[in-house]
Amino acid sequence: MPVVSVQHASKSYGPLRVLDDVSFDVYRGQVVVLIGRSGSGKSTMLRCLNGLEGIDAGTVTIDGVAVHAKGTDLRRLRQEVGIVFQHYNLFPHLTVEQNVMLGLTVVKRMKRADAQAVAATTLSQVGLADKRAAFPEQLSGGQQQRVAIARSLAMQPKVMLFDEVTSALDPELKDEVLNVVEALAASGMTMVLVTHEMAFARHVADSVIFMHAGRIHETGPPARIFGEPSTPELRQFITPRTN
Amino acid sequence: MRDFSPFDVVLLLQAARWTVLLSTIAFVGGGLLGAVMTWMRISRSSALRHFARGYILLLQGTPLLMQIFLAYFGLALAGFDISAVVAAGIAFTAYASAFLAEIWRGSIEAIPRPQWEGSVSLGMTRFEQMRYVIVPQALRLALPPTVGFLVQIVKNTSLAAIIGFTDLARAGQLINNVTLMPFPVFGTVAAIYFVLCFPLSLASRALERRLHAGRQRPARV
Numbered sequence A: 001m002p003v004v005s006v007q008h009a010s011k012s013y014g015p016l017r018v019l020d021d022v023s024f025d026v027y028r029g030q031v032v033v034l035i036g037r038s039g040s041g042k043s044t045m046l047r048c049l050n051g052l053e054g055i056d057a058g059t060v061t062i063d064g065v066a067v068h069a070k071g072t073d074l075r076r077l078r079q080e081v082g083i084v085f086q087h088y089n090l091f092p093h094l095t096v097e098q099n100v101m102l103g104l105t106v107v108k109r110m111k112r113a114d115a116q117a118v119a120a121t122t123l124s125q126v127g128l129a130d131k132r133a134a135f136p137e138q139l140s141g142g143q144q145q146r147v148a149i150a151r152s153l154a155m156q157p158k159v160m161l162f163d164e165v166t167s168a169l170d171p172e173l174k175d176e177v178l179n180v181v182e183a184l185a186a187s188g189m190t191m192v193l194v195t196h197e198m199a200f201a202r203h204v205a206d207s208v209i210f211m212h213a214g215r216i217h218e219t220g221p222p223a224r225i226f227g228e229p230s231t232p233e234l235r236q237f238i239t240p241r242t243n
Numbered sequence B: 001m002r003d004f005s006p007f008d009v010v011l012l013l014q015a016a017r018w019t020v021l022l023s024t025i026a027f028v029g030g031g032l033l034g035a036v037m038t039w040m041r042i043s044r045s046s047a048l049r050h051f052a053r054g055y056i057l058l059l060q061g062t063p064l065l066m067q068i069f070l071a072y073f074g075l076a077l078a079g080f081d082i083s084a085v086v087a088a089g090i091a092f093t094a095y096a097s098a099f100l101a102e103i104w105r106g107s108i109e110a111i112p113r114p115q116w117e118g119s120v121s122l123g124m125t126r127f128e129q130m131r132y133v134i135v136p137q138a139l140r141l142a143l144p145p146t147v148g149f150l151v152q153i154v155k156n157t158s159l160a161a162i163i164g165f166t167d168l169a170r171a172g173q174l175i176n177n178v179t180l181m182p183f184p185v186f187g188t189v190a191a192i193y194f195v196l197c198f199p200l201s202l203a204s205r206a207l208e209r210r211l212h213a214g215r216q217r218p219a220r221v
Helices: A042-049 A074-080 A096-107 A112-125 A141-154 A171-186 A198-204 A222-227 A232-238 B006-041 B046-060 B064-077 B084-109 B113-120 B126-163 B168-179 B182-211
Strands: A004-013 A016-026 A031-036 A057-062 A081-084 A159-163 A190-194 A207-212 A215-220
Touching (some): A004 A042, A016 A057, A016 A215, A031 A042, A031 A198, A042 A159, A042 A190, A042 A207, A074 A081, A081 A141, A096 A112, A096 A141, A096 B126, A141 A171, A171 A198, A198 A222, A207 A232, A215 A222, A222 A232, B006 B046, B006 B168, B046 B084, B064 B084, B064 B126, B113 B126, B126 B168, B126 B182, B168 B182
Parallel strands (some): A031 A190, A031 A207, A081 A159, A159 A190
Antiparallel strands (some): A004 A016, A207 A215
């Protein structure tokens, strides 16, 4: 059974069709990367996976639970689905450690000492054990994003979603974040990524989905998507501009 | 006619007790009711939202003086036998709750949407989001305007004189009537008001510092 299963998902904002009959599966340990132009629907698709966005038709299932069904316990579901945002969304009034602990103590009702231990483990996993007492604004963008990954990871989700996690970062800060994401992928985490980092997508993905105008325009293993694109839209999208 | 004497200062201080009492009622009552109104104002139920909106519009759009009149004479006509203190207490509670609710709603809505998304994605309920993520940040924003409004309240309690309440301002007026020495009399009155309000401003500054402890700059908003 796939961890994530999207079947015929559609969504419109008024006359604008942002998702148009999208279907794909993500299996345990798999890394699926969504690529495409701005406005192609990839971020919306990702945000539908943990119920941040609704859908008009179709189904999204996470580990057998229909995300958008009436009566679905989203509180429970969201503990299984971690998400990391483009702008980190850290809590500025809390220290790095408190950021990581909050979900554990409040949502998972973990004891303070246990949560602290988990925070210590995950923070060292992202290489920030020495920053536990710092406040987010005292960190670089790359460090903040790694804290956000740790915060998500600490909840021990079954699947992690990454929404353009390096798009807000200066080029020299991207690598430290991508390295963490790559290590997570290597550790067997099931992941869905939206990214504009084509080299990284090619390197880390098991499967690539190219979205265009709300539809899955082309999908396949990275070697084929990047090596032998079969549609002109994808070819144009992945060809580096020469000017 | 007689001179302004230390005895008058004692009279003024006694009258100031009513000012303090009424202000305290307005702070506590207005704060509690204001919190309820804030919650309703941002509730997901549109009926609650509209009710709170109407309540706030009504109280912000009518003079406090009329509210005091209505609370005193209106409630008396409606068959409630209430004293001037209770009537003024009701009026000030309602008045303060409306303004505090608007200040607090504004502060809560000033917290960027990603904070809601980040916390809901951890699986938090709406109450938990408020309690641990939104309100702690909104407090910082709300503190200066809240204290500013409370200081206004202290001074506005003088309006309660209209229903026979002898508060600080009213006592000053009475003493001036018999001494005809406006400068010492109202100077003293003003000084007492200042002594009441200044600690509020001091407390606000101290609290602001505490909320910002460990941080270099105020919250990004």
